Amino acid sequence: MIQIQYIRDNKAEAISRLAVKNFNAAELVEQILAIDIAKRKTQQESEALSAEANGVAKQVGDLMKQGKKTEAEEFKSKSAALKEKAKTLDELLKQEDEKLFNLLVLLPNLPSAKVPKGKTPADNEKIHEEGTIPQLAANAKPHWELTAQYDIIDFELGVKLTGAGFPVYKGKGARLQRALINYFLDKATAVGYKEIQPPIMINRDSGFGTGQLPDKDGQMYHVTVDDLFLIPTAEVPITNIYRDVILKSEQLPIKNCGYTPCFRREAGSYGKDVRGLNRLHQFDKVEIVQVTHPEKSYETLEQMREYVATLVRDLGLPFRVLRLCGGDMSFASALTYDFEVYSAAQQKWLEISSVSNFETFQSNRLKLRFRDENGKPQPAHTLNGSALAFPRIMAAMLENNQTEKGIKIPAALVPYTGFEWID
């Protein structure tokens, strides 16, 4: 969430920056500032009354000590009257506070200066492309045919057990999945990320902290009896570790990683884009999360981008990196890079990672702060990225590496799979 102080001081700038995200903030900002003024006025009046009442109550105490009961009674009723007045004001203050908060959370994060203008994915800026797109034989198959042919992922069985979008990995498919978990975690820990194994259900406070709640609750699976949510990404629990925490500056940067299954309802998305592994309700992912000093976050973002690039490169997959335009960015992000791999049989680019800097947007919600040089708490910056999301990596690997004699496992993974071919 954006800090009210920023909006007070930089109204015009806030509006124009949000316009890059195609968000028309003018009216909302006006409402926010109006309520902010009203709220502060109420607060001042209420606090003045409280101060007076506190003074009177103290006098009651003093008089009681001196045994002047009659006089004390006088002050008692005076204090009671003050309290009555303050109560009404407090009621109003509470309402105004809530109203302000409810409006404030409607504002998306401000995009950084580098974010290109644009409305659709077509406006994203391609900043990098590497690897060669394999020329497949004419009879090359999409991954959902390959998985059936080699009996490594069973979509129908998943439908039987659970429903569409919950595939069952079998045999070498399951082993390959397990290899990816270990491979990506080993890579991440080797460059200094601490491995975390978090709960895969989270409460409302956590959902709010990283920005999934209140607005995107429909995208998460909700365990209603306990009011818990299945995580859509490990980002949620791993970042919420630092909710309500004031870090020492020497603790920064914090680098965490974690493997978890991820659950997404993906309500309303059907059709050919969701075929096979392209879009699932449950999938596996290794996530990297960092908490940094505000001055270091963009440097860190580039490091994370380069790290993710090494992962894709080592798997031998052709990929490209996009800087997302304002219209395609998430609500909470200030700058996002998407990684896409080319899935040669489907002949399309599939998103396999998203690396973002949230600046203080999540920190403000989380109350995640660090003590600066002067010992004062101020919000830290949070970042995260997929490193990587498995299903589409799997799809591209299966399709791009298919041969007459089977599917070739990338050399980097062989120590983890224990086999070179799926055949």
Add this chain to the structure above:
RNA sequence: GGAGGAAUGGCAGAGCGGUUGAUUGCACCUGUCUUGAAAACAGGCGUAGGUGAUGAGCCUACCGGGGGUUCGAAUCCCUCUUCCUCCGCCA
């Protein structure tokens, strides 16, 4: 699931209706002393909001969360959460 007990500042631990934002110890910071360090001594050391110049100062709120009683609550009552002990069940 049942029965008890507890939750106070970074940690430990007082306070159980009236200058208590909160005794004290440890940790931490500054100063004196010292060639330097330790020790000793002196002082400082929470968060948020408001006001003010994003200073000093002042005001308000916060002793697990929420609500209540009272002129006044960390202190009394209700409720929720978490932890501990005992019983039951169980991977």
